[in-house]
Amino acid sequence: MAKRKNGRKGSKFFRVFSLLFSILLILITALLIIQLIRLNVLPIFFVLPISIILVTITLLFVIFLVFKSKKGLSRFIFSILVLILSFVYSVGNYYLFETNKAFDSVTNLTTKITNTLSVRVMNDTISDEQQLSGKTLGYFSSMDVDDLSRLSSALQSDGIEYSSISYDDIFEMVDDLYNGYIDGILFNESFSGVITSDETYSMFVNRTTPVYSTTYYTDNEKNIEDSLDDVSVDSEPFTILISGNDSYGQFSENSRSDMNMLVTVNPKTATVLMTSIPRDYYVPIAELTDGYSDQELYDKLTHSGLYGVQTTEKTIENFLNTEINYYVRVNFSSLINLVDAIGGVDVYVEPGLAVDAFYADTTLGGVNEGWNHLNGKQALAFSRERHAYIDGDNQRVRNQQIVLKALISSLTKPTMLLNYPNFVSALSGAFETNMPAASISKLLKFEFGNFPKWQFESTSLIGYDGNDFCASLGTYAYVLVPDELSIQTTHDKIEAVRQGGSSNDVEERNVEG
Template sequence: MAKKKVDRRRKFRRRAGPICWIVSLLALAAVGYLIFELIRLDILPVYMMILVCLGLILVSFLIIRFWLFKSRRPISRYLTGLIVIILALSCSLAGKYVKDTSIMLDRVTDLTDKMANTVTVYAMINNMDSEKDLDQTSLGVMRQEEPEGTQGLLDSLDKKGIHPQTVEYDSVYQLVDDLYNGEISAIALPEQLHDALNEAANDVNRYNALTTFTNVVDQYIYYTDRDASMLNPADPVNNVMTDPFVVLISGNDSYGTLNSVSRSDVNMLVAINPKTAEILMVSLPRDTYTEITCKKNQTACEGLQGQFDKLTHSGLYGVGTTESTVEDLLDVPINYTVRLNFSSLINIVDAIGGIEVEVEPGLEVETFYANGTEGVKAGWNHLDGERALAFSRERHAYSDGDNQRVKNQQTVMKALIRAMISPSMISNYPKVMEALSTAFETNMSTKDVKRLLTLELSRFPNWNIQSVALVNSSSMEYSPSVQGFASVTLADEGQLQTVHDLIMDVLNGNNPVIPDIYSTSSNTFHTSEDGTAEQVNEYSSEYYDPNTYQQPVDVYDNAWSEQYSDQQTDLYDQGASVNEEPLSEPENNETIFDEGQHYDPEVFVEPLP
């Protein structure tokens, strides 16, 4: 009887075959790969790193040991083998994602002295879906304008077995026109030319709607040294996990790459104290009239140093000039800067796969004025990158204008966070990391960025976030950048002192208490006629463009408008360079255009027929 029992046990025993051993070794290698990448990323606290590594090693060892030596019945062997395979695949994928995160952080922080240059392949919507569709199709290129990037793109396609038929162009305007007209299937656009298209856009050529009418089929990115005048070293604190610091967020009103200077359309200071978990966000009006200073880089704005101009114009001389100017305006130290633009939002939202935003009844928009894309309806709406940007910039459609635009921007940010923590993020993770790697620039070191992530993972601080936005009185003052008078806002000294005190409270470890008189829903300052601060709860329904000053209509001279329209229509036929000076304005013209721009990118654009 005992012998039968022994035979029965032997019946279920079996030796692990070579395939089982190979799979087990691969699983162990995948676990080792994940642990290596986690150590290299170096954002987990030490205790958490030890627990994660020991946990991975212990779990994988127990599962593999059971599979190779303990499992007897077929069903247990098959199930355990499946678990080992899943373990190997999961650790491999997780290791790849951790590696992508590390690469993204290195790229972003390396842009302190490097510039990301991008050549993007655009094709009309519904004509192409992927780079494979480029094979044996006509591709417009601009080798003379961007030889390195264009050749790099073509070499990259060639390695993938994709061979488009290139068509050479000297004019970016002709390039886009031929794409719109169907003369070519796709274009390889050097992204530094995107601003030139927006500058030359009008209701006829619709250059500003390129990203609306097209799909991004492929993209090639390479890096070059940053010009010395663009360098802006940080003023780092000793330890971002314990020491308070201030970050300047500068949002440029431009598309394409961040390798060129542009007006600083969004200027926000973020004061952070890691010990007290206090965060104070201060928004400064783009049109604040203040002294421009260049102490961060004396060569950046020699011609404007010490003169008064709009804060937004400081961005034309580099983010260092904006930083220096804001430091002197508020008399507070700024340690780090972050710089981004319109394309940053578009690329991130598209990489995520779009975002979901909820629109309250009464706030529906039929068509966005910013780029002519489809608007939003009451309820939930799925937005791609272009519509998300248009939604966050929309002001013409709302009776309270800028106030609703701020709310829309907050809605987009919340939707981005929801999308990034959703399960769908797993499949889109590589695309998101690629988008983030060129979406913004910062002079914060990789080490400091990782320390901030470590702070969040180790302490999970309960951040107390407060925000203040300044809105000052309007005026007409001389602007050296446009060599004429322009609409500005005058900073109130009392408000500036209050903001200074609030920021210093955060840095000194105190709880910043915003005075009740400033405690509106948006924490917005406004100066009344008697010079005291009062709350702002309503905005005028009448739209006013702060970028343009116009004399009364009865003295307006239409000669300039007609001349500009004629010149613009034949712009590329004249062989105009993208760096060409703006068209000169007749001396008797009564209208002063801010920044020398004759096209408002927020003007409604009719869709292509």
Template sequence: MSKKQIQTNSRKVPRKKRRRISPFLVILCFILSIASLALVGYLVFQLFQLDMFPLTLLIPVVSVVILLTLMIILFANFKCRRKVSKVFMTLLLAALTTGYGFGNYYVYGLTNLFNEVTNLTDKIAHRINVYALNGSGIEDIEDLDGQTVGLVLSLNEEGIQRCLNDLESQDISIETNEYYTLSDLLYGFYNGQVDSIILDETYENDIHEMGGDYTNFGVATQSIYQTVYYTERSTSQDESLNRVSSIVTDPFTVLISGNDSYGSLNENSRSDVNMLVTINPTTHTVLMTSLPRDLYVSITCPSGVQACPEDSLNKLTHTGQYGVEATDETIENLLGITVNYTVRVNFSSLVNLVDAVDGIDVYVEEGLEVDTFYANGTEGVKEGWNHLEGERALAYARERYAYVDGDAQRVKNQQQVLEALINKIASPSMLLNFGDFIDALGGAFETNMPADQIRSFIRYEFAMMPEWKFENFTISGSVSTEFCTIQGDYASVMIPYVEYLDAATEKIQAVLDGESSESIEEPSTDPYQLTLWDFSEYSDTGDVYGGSASIYGQDPYALYGDTTYGY
């Protein structure tokens, strides 16, 4: 080999220069490492402070997260020598920092949520409206001057008087025409006897259900003036009243009261859904006992609630106008049971919660198909499985006109919706929708169950993952037309069968005692073998206005027709 060849072969091959990592990238990686470490530390602190997850689950998960975070930080800052790997690890740290930031946000929101739903508002809002017919020429408060205004003082005398005083303070001179019943008031309003009416806003849904021309009351009229005032909320449900020591060991009963309104929960409204949920955490049994909204009952008034007609006969739904406490105490007296906790929701609650879990699935039996829901005009349901989003789930839970059994079928639908929602919340898919679900829970409901009890039940669910057995029962009765003091009028009601009231009480007690409610014999479905509840011992409300519900001294059915009294 020549000398020239040897020199050529021995020549060193130059190595590629390693690209220098920019100081900016190094500093950014360090800052993200500090931020990530701080956020994961605060997240762990919040999770332990929240006290919602069992330690057997929380400690391993937290340990793995902290270990992985430390490994990533060490590798990103001390082991990455190449620019590409440094960029990748910096992006990974940015993702971790963002994730921990969102985690802290949701855990903080969850902590506030418990405080929000368990701290019941101490004020209740009341809204009194002055309604005028569209096209009547009365568009604002000044147009009321010199006009005739109809009112029914028994439908919230305090609120109506406040509204009259407000009008007087603004130099609006009106002539009032007082009626005795809601039906009489509307008849005079629609037939030109008065130019406008003053009415508590809570009666709008009553009017809607009266049928005929009144169905479109909200469209045919407009509110030209509103008086809003606040009253103290009843404090009859003391913090220690009826509570169990631990809801993960002791059986308990919860009243779910669903208001027929949207928006805020700081207003009283009719209790359209009345469901007792009896839970035995030892036997993993859940009994849902539904009470139809039209059930004819004697009202039990909470202490401190003014104008509540104690021991008078009304629909159960109207007890909600005096607060969930009135509904609670009325049901307790009717069935002779103890309600340990109450949960109050409204239309907005159900829509938001169902949407937050990406809808629920319900099974519709043959013959129960609905083309279009009467409640809100949305698409109905077909035979078999149906996936319902929020508005359709609400319509399904409210529908009664499409069914032969009416209100009886509606309460079955409500039980079905609640069970489907509970199953969806307990499913693994909730992990993907957890953030939306927490957002939807805010303002969705209120309860007198302490926050620590709720957290303990969630810990129990995570730790035990029990397979709950759902059982159902619905109180039944006979449809009748009776006088209701709250409306000062006759209305279509359901007089309960004594056998169904007794069965409800016994089934609830069976679950509390660790047995199945199915161990209690079902009442007969033959009305001839059943006994109607005797309400004669209560107030003779039919004589309130001299034995007639009409100020005209006529039979109300002869005056208006049957459809007027369908609310």
């Protein structure tokens, strides 16, 4: 009799827990489907069957657990299986949540400014934020009061107590950091460009490490409008300007465009043409005049970034006589963070193009002939290298294309599944774009719905060394004088891809000079 009662109690106990497990699994499944729909990057013919499969699997497990499992062993087995399935679905929910968050962050960058505050220390001195307690930290007196207060409050809330010294001269503060008179600096990453623009401190970012950082967002008073040249990106050709600023941290201030690349995509032919433009290309800057005439003034293309990415876009449209539909603005931090998030990239260096030590930071080493695995800082240095090459600026733009291809290749490797959370985290705040959220979603749906075999092609504008007057500097400086035949050839290559052909069908013209 006692055994029967104990059996009934055990059976009742199991039914209660099996019911709870079932409800939990149903809720997790429902949340997974909701997040999948909200992501809005998969075609409906994918979302619908995936949802049906998820619901079917869940119902089968619930039915077997609650109604079919009678014996102790089968109950135990299905209980474990339900818990495992709940865990798998929970991981899926986490991945989708992080992806949704990153996607929202990217599309909101048109109205938000990312502000990154950090504590920077010399490399190999302080490895953990808790080691900042009791240290002496310097700060630049011109640093925004709200930023200083926000960073100080964040440190104190984490139990980090420190003493501070104010500096009126930012370079004096960096000198004291270098010489060990202070242990670190309270820093707004937007000042990186100010410091590294001075040749004496050009290695500042490489010699220091942010051991503590916090990020917040503010409204962008100069809201970036969606592209006026928006097209149906899943059926019409389009061109994107990728403009890389020579700065770290956030995008709140304009800075020189260190890298400019056009990416022309024809979804119908699955062709992608990458067109690199030397940063020192000597061209008329759009809407930059002396105020006495409508004649646009000449300058290095890199200086167009000082007037905003829209100026860079218009400048390139003018001298190439082509339409640019969208722009994507990135900076040094973007590349470093994205490459590190996926575990580095593999680049192939042709014979004769090995580099003993990168000019941007000799401590990073260089690259050898053949395959090289690069981390974020090395990939950035490789993308910026020109001093080691006879072909200087022209080889630098080729290196940028190599890194971009390597980044895309790494994203398609199976190891990306392990790096996925890090990647989507790095993606948040990694770039600024005027491509509408609807177009980004449509492009992703096209990719996942068709899995096109993209054909990558590349070309580069060329020129010859010169020394001309640069409007932004008010004096003469080194420039790369454009080769007019190269400009015409590049224009024709872009148009060939847009019209459904290949850039390789356009014959190279003999360069001038």
